[in-house]
Amino acid sequence: MRLTQGTFSFLPDLTEEQIKKQIDYAISQNWAINIEYTEDPHPRNN
Known part of the structure; x- marks a missing residue:
């Protein structure tokens, strides 16, 4: 399921490596x- 709320909701799904890089940068x-x-x-997020 893909949620469409939040800062990165407009982007394609991030890979684990991309997520790690975002966290490391922050x-x-x-x-x-x-x-x-x-x-x-x-359920409202479906």
Whole structure:
């Protein structure tokens, strides 16, 4: 299932390597980040 909410929702799915690079970059910039993940999204997100 593909959710269409959030910062990266307009992009194609990121690979694990691309996700790692995004996280590493945010950390290197001392940015506060929040990562949300679920395998069971709320029905309104279908």
